[in-house]
Amino acid sequence: MKHHLPFHLAPYHPEAKYVVVVRNPFDCAVSFYHMRKIHWSSAGISEDYTFDDFFESFITGNVPYGLYFDHVLSWYEHRNDPNVHLLYFEHLREDTATEVLKIADFLNAEIGSRLRSDPSLLETIVEKTSLTSLKKAAVPDEDADAKDVGGWDKPRGPGRNFFRKGAVGDWKSEFKADQERRLKELYLARLGGTELHKAWEKYLGF
Numbered sequence: 001m002k003h004h005l006p007f008h009l010a011p012y013h014p015e016a017k018y019v020v021v022v023r024n025p026f027d028c029a030v031s032f033y034h035m036r037k038i039h040w041s042s043a044g045i046s047e048d049y050t051f052d053d054f055f056e057s058f059i060t061g062n063v064p065y066g067l068y069f070d071h072v073l074s075w076y077e078h079r080n081d082p083n084v085h086l087l088y089f090e091h092l093r094e095d096t097a098t099e100v101l102k103i104a105d106f107l108n109a110e111i112g113s114r115l116r117s118d119p120s121l122l123e124t125i126v127e128k129t130s131l132t133s134l135k136k137a138a139v140p141d142e143d144a145d146a147k148d149v150g151g152w153d154k155p156r157g158p159g160r161n162f163f164r165k166g167a168v169g170d171w172k173s174e175f176k177a178d179q180e181r182r183l184k185e186l187y188l189a190r191l192g193g194t195e196l197h198k199a200w201e202k203y204l205g206f
Helices: 025-038 051-060 068-076 089-094 096-107 109-117 119-128 131-137 177-191 195-204
Strands: 018-022 084-088
Touching: 018 068, 018 089, 018 096, 025 051, 025 068, 025 177, 051 177, 068 084, 068 177, 068 195, 084 089, 084 096, 089 096, 089 195, 096 109, 096 119, 109 119, 177 195
Parallel strands: 018 084
Antiparallel strands: none
8 A cells, every 4th residue: 555644644553564665755745746736637736837936835735645744754753663764765775785685675575585596576676667668658548547546636747747757956046045944944843853854964065
C-alpha cells in the first residue's frame, strides 16, 4: 500500500513494514506544486495557479495531508521502530543501489543476500526504477478514462507526465529570496538539531 498519510492516520499493524520516504521541504514544495498543477481541475485550483499561490498554502499547512513539518516529524519519531525504515529521497537519487540494498535488508534479509550475490538483478532493479524508466512507463494513455482510481484528473498533454525531474536542489529555480528566508526560519525552528537536518543541510546551503 502506498499513501501520503501522517503516522497517526496511517493504517498500522506491528507486523507490517513501513518504508517512509522523506524529502527536504524545499524540493518537496516544488514537487508538490507541480503535482497540483498537473491535476489542477481535481485539486480545485485554477489553471493559472502560481508557485507564489501554492507557497502560502504550503507554509501554513493549507494543503492535502496538512503541514509538512507535522507530517514528516510524525514518522521521524518512529524512525527507530523495528518495522519502520526511513529513506531519504536525496540519498536514493545519489546512490540508488545502496539504498535498494538497505530496503531489501529491511524487508527480508534473504532478499538482501540474493541481491548481493546477483549483481545483474540489482542492476536491473536500479535501471527499472530509474527516473528515465519510470517516465517511459507513466506516459498517459489518451484512450483511458479521464479519471484514475484516486479521482484525480489523469495527466494529459506535453509535460504532463506524473514524473517530472526528481532532481535534488530544483527548489532554487522556483523560490524567491523572501520565500527561502521564511521557509528556512520555519525549517530551523522545527527540524534544527534533528537527524533530518543533518542529512539535508548540505543540500540546503545552511
